[in-house]
Amino acid sequence: MSRMMKLAALTCGCLVAGMTAASATTLRFSDYGPNRGARAAALEWYAEQIKERSAGDLEIQFFWGGSLLGGKATLKGVGDGVADLGTVIGFFTPREMRAYNIGDLPVDNSDIWVGLRAMYALSTENETMKQEFAKANVRYLTNYSTGPVQLICNQEITSLDQLKSAKVRASGPYGDTLRSLGVDVVGMSQADVYQALDSGLIDCNQNYYYSMLAYKQYEVAQHVLELNWGQNMSFGVAINDRTYASLSDKQRQVLDEVSSDFEDYLAQKMIETDTTAKSKMVDGIDGKKITVTTLSPADQQTLIEASATAIDAWVSAAKEDGIDSDALLSDYRDLIGKYAKEQKESGYPWTR
Helix, strand or coil: CHHHHHHHHHHHHHHHHHHHHHHCEEEEEECCCCCCCHHHHHHHHHHHHHHHHCCCCEEEEEECCCCCCCHHHHHHHHHHCCCCEEEEEHHHCCCCCCCHHHHHCCCCCCCHHHHHHHHHHHHHHCHHHHHHHHHCCEEEEEECCCCEEEEEECCCCCCHHHHCCCEEECCHHHHHHHHHCCCEEECCCHHHHHHHHHHCCCCEEEECHHHHHHCCHHHCCCEEEEEEEEECCCEEEEEEHHHHHHCCHHHHHHHHHHHHHHHHHHHHHHHHHHHHHHHHHHHCECCECCEEEECCHHHHHHHHHHHHHHHHHHHHHHHHCCCCHHHHHHHHHHHHHHHHHHHHHHCCHHHC
């Protein structure tokens, strides 16, 4: 009898375990990029934390490399429920995400952690931002950043005046700002930059330290003009509204908490990755070394002042779309100031 009771208990336990596993919610995550690099590694951490903190009740299934939705189609695809959540890029949907595109403006904001925290707070607390995502049938979860903009050149350039005699591959409002300063700006994908730098078709390229290393641009361009200029942050994760609403209170709590913690985790990893990439290229790889020149304070101020033209253009375009862009920009700058103050007084979260 005892043996039968034990068998029954074991069978019951297995059934319960099977029911628990079967009841776990799996969210399909569409990402345009491959599963490599600091951002992809951070997303894997994101998924692991969601599964761990929900005790296996909530899981993420990744579809990398645009295998479910391409980058340009992600916002609509997530809104339509083709994917439950995914990486959205404001640049691909400038009208639908006019407010969110504030993250790509060349404002005085080059600290990765400060920028991520400011964009997260703006997107989760500001009514204009929340309404914009809601209109697309999605809910904002968390943010990425490219990190601060730098220039890698095949000749030594140490000032903005020298830059005026160079051909520079640049994009977005950063390219517009350089153009307003008299720089010859050309458009080109990062994939084509290596050959263009090597052949002399262009002299400099707008990029980031980790990306210079990944694309091996240090092999054909050995000089970096360190601008530490703004960041591109119209770039984050959104979830389908109906999917979010269908989750339990506990699942939503876990998702929201991990999405917030993701900003600190990603910032730490990106700062470490940038520092390591810069150090490797300065030390030299296969005999190829870069030199780094920091933009002078006077030129840095000129760059910030010149950025006002691109920022004003966004303000005007957003107003035409019915957005109170002056108020939104003011909120964004206030948040940047808030987190910059916190970082200065208390350091980064992972060092406290």
